[in-house]
Amino acid sequence: MKLIYDDTQDMLIDELINLGEKKFRATQIFEWIYRKHIYDFDEMTNLSLSLREKLKKYYDIGCLNIIEKQISKDGTIKYLLQLQDGGFIETVLMIHDYGRSLCVTSQLGCSMGCKFCASGLLKKQRNLTAGEMVNQVLTVMADTEQNITHVVIMGTGEPFDNYDHVMDFIHIINHPKGLAIGARHITVSTCGLCDKIKQYANEGIQTNLAISLHAPNDELRNQLMPINHRYHLDDLREALEYYIEKTNRRVTFEYILLKDINDSLIHARQLAHYIKGLNAYVNLIPYNSVEESGFHKSQNIEAFKSELLRLKVNVTLRKEHGSDIDGACGQLRAKKVGNKQ
Ligand code: SAH
DSSP: OEEGGGOOHHHHHHHHHHTTOOTHHHHHHHIIIIISOOOOGGGOTTSOHHHHHHHHHHEEOOOOEEEEEEEOTTSOEEEEEEOTTSOEEEEEEEEETTEEEEEOOOEESOOSOOTTOSGGGSOOOEEOOHHHHHHHHHHHHHHHTSOOOEEEEOSSSOGGGGHHHHHHHHHHHHOTTTTOOOGGGEEEEESOOHHHHHHHHTTOOOOEEEEEOOOSSHHHHHHHOTHHHHSOHHHHHHHHHHHHHHHOOOEEEEEEEBTTTTOSHHHHHHHHHHHTTSSEEEEEEEOOOOGGGOOOBOSOHHHHHHHHHHTTOOEEEOOOOSTTSOOSTTHHHHHHHTTOO
């Protein structure tokens, strides 16, 4: 059965019309779900009984099961959730001074194969539906009884390998009658699928784009991130020039600092050279150790950052969240259920 959260408002309107219902019912249903946080069609009292029966027949509704919850000293909460088909996913809530941000998972497993990442320990089993992403937001809101103000699609999975569902997800949570999370508070993070970056540029939305770069030259990036064999750094730059030109938005480069791998001053200079002239900034990420990967956290973070600053690169250092819990993507899941679904 279909999850009611899979529908954008336009999709729901079409489906209701097919069921012989009026268009405005879609707004009412959206309000029940996303404004009043009601998880039972029977409680949607301004809908006719017959419509409620139809909804029960065609749609599932209700939060995901919380299998485990780890709460960090800094307020970060890491959730292990179970999907309807039994699959396990992680979702992480981070508390910032500017708001409450949720890191959403977009695929069950991931096939991008980045060498340092724990998410890829489970190969992609399937894409999540838009509703399964929406439900991560609803489940955490219900559990914490608080709003979520920001969403980053940076959990397990490659969002641009699940493009259409991710776009539906964005439209649902951004809709003024839905959760109304502002486009500028929504960030998609990609390892660099260039054709999809261009498609995203043409969407006409004001959401943010983050690029997982992690290496400033092709030789090293080929070793760390297999996607670089398909799209070289030149291709990526060209796609980003197109994106920036089309959207007038600033791009974020994520750069995990890995000890003795990509953290020398030479790498910093190559990175500065690569992004020169792009409307972009660099977010340096302290590596969250993944036992199986063999990579370690850099000891050279401050020097790397200073070199970028000296070269006039806009750079920030990502604050570590939940380092006392299984903070790295996919780690809680891997520990709990292994690398099987
Ligand atoms: N596939 C997308 C989104 C998921 S990964 C992407 O590549 O952007 C989200 C971010 O977390 C990426 O920048 C990824 O490289 C980073 N990441 C993965 N494992 C990490 C770890 N152990 N420590 C710190 N960051 C990590």
